[in-house]
Amino acid sequence: MNAPTPPSSKTPATLRHEDPMTIRFEGPSPEVRISKDLARRGLYVAPAVVGIAALIWGVSGAVSALFALGLVIVNFAGSAALISLAAKISLGMVLGATMFGYLIRLAVIFAAVWIVADAPWISIPALGATIIVSHLGLLMWELRYVALSLAHSGLRADNPITPIS
Amino acid sequence: MEALTQLVMQASEFSADEAKSISAAASAGLAYGLAAIGPGIGIGFLVGKSVEAMARQPEAAGLVRTTMFLGIAFTEALALIGFVVFILLKFA
Numbered sequence: 001m002n003a004p005t006p007p008s009s010k011t012p013a014t015l016r017h018e019d020p021m022t023i024r025f026e027g028p029s030p031e032v033r034i035s036k037d038l039a040r041r042g043l044y045v046a047p048a049v050v051g052i053a054a055l056i057w058g059v060s061g062a063v064s065a066l067f068a069l070g071l072v073i074v075n076f077a078g079s080a081a082l083i084s085l086a087a088k089i090s091l092g093m094v095l096g097a098t099m100f101g102y103l104i105r106l107a108v109i110f111a112a113v114w115i116v117a118d119a120p121w122i123s124i125p126a127l128g129a130t131i132i133v134s135h136l137g138l139l140m141w142e143l144r145y146v147a148l149s150l151a152h153s154g155l156r157a158d159n160p161i162t163p164i165s
Numbered sequence: 166m167e168a169l170t171q172l173v174m175q176a177s178e179f180s181a182d183e184a185k186s187i188s189a190a191a192s193a194g195l196a197y198g199l200a201a202i203g204p205g206i207g208i209g210f211l212v213g214k215s216v217e218a219m220a221r222q223p224e225a226a227g228l229v230r231t232t233m234f235l236g237i238a239f240t241e242a243l244a245l246i247g248f249v250v251f252i253l254l255k256f257a
Contacts, residue, residue, distance in 0.1 A: 023223055030227050031234040076238065083234060091216050098212045098237065099205075106201060106244060113248075117256045124257040128249035135245055139238050146231060 021092040029087060033155050034146065035080035038138050042073045049134060053126045061126035067116065068130035071109055072138065078105055193254035200247020207240045 046069055053065030079101060086097035116122050147156040170181075170188045179187065215233040219226045 023220060025226055030231045034234060091220055095212055095216050099209055102208050113252055124252055128253055131245055132249055136242050
C-alpha cells in the first residue's frame, strides 16, 4: 500500500485559499440597522426642523425642509441597501457598488431637486440648508449610538431605541 | 464670474443678461463638478482600504463595514455641500 502523497509545493496559493474578492457576508448587515436608526431619528426631529424652517422661510420653507429631510433619509437608506446587497454577493461587488452608488445617488438627488426647483412651493435656501444640516446633524447624533467594537458591530447594545432586526 | 461674463459676451452676440445667466450656469456646473471629484477620490480610497481589511480579517467585517458606512456618509457631506452651492447659484 502506497503512502499518501503530500500536496505538491507547486500548487498555487489561489487554489488552496479562498479568493478574497469572492468572500461574501451573509446575515444581518450593520449598514441597514444604522440607516433604519438614522431614519427613525430623522422622523423624530422632523417636526422641529420643519418648524424652524417655517419660522425663517414661511410655508414654502417648511415644505422644502420636509422634502430635503426625505431626500437625506432616502439617501442613507439607498446607500445602506446598496452596500448590504453587494456584500451578499462579493467584496469586489462592494467596491463597485459603492463607487457607482455614489454617482447614482448624487444623480438621484440632482434629479429630485431639478424637478421641483421651479415649483412655487419650494424655497431653495431652505432646501439647501436642510440637506446639509440634517445630513451632518443626523450623522453626528448617530455616532453616539454606534458601537465600534468587534462584539457589537453596528448599533450599541444599550441603544435607547430598540433596533429593528 | 465677471471675467467669464465678459468672455461670453465677446465670444457671441448674447446680451449682457443672457451672458450673465450662461456664465452663472457654467460656474455652477464647474463648482458642482469640482466638489464631486474630491469626495469621489476619498470614498474610493476609503472603500478600497475597507475591502482590503475585510479580505485580511473577515471576522472583523462587521466593525469595518460600520466604520466604512459612516465614513462614506461623512465624505459624501462634502459633495452635498458642493451640490447646495450649485443649486444656490443656479436656482436662487
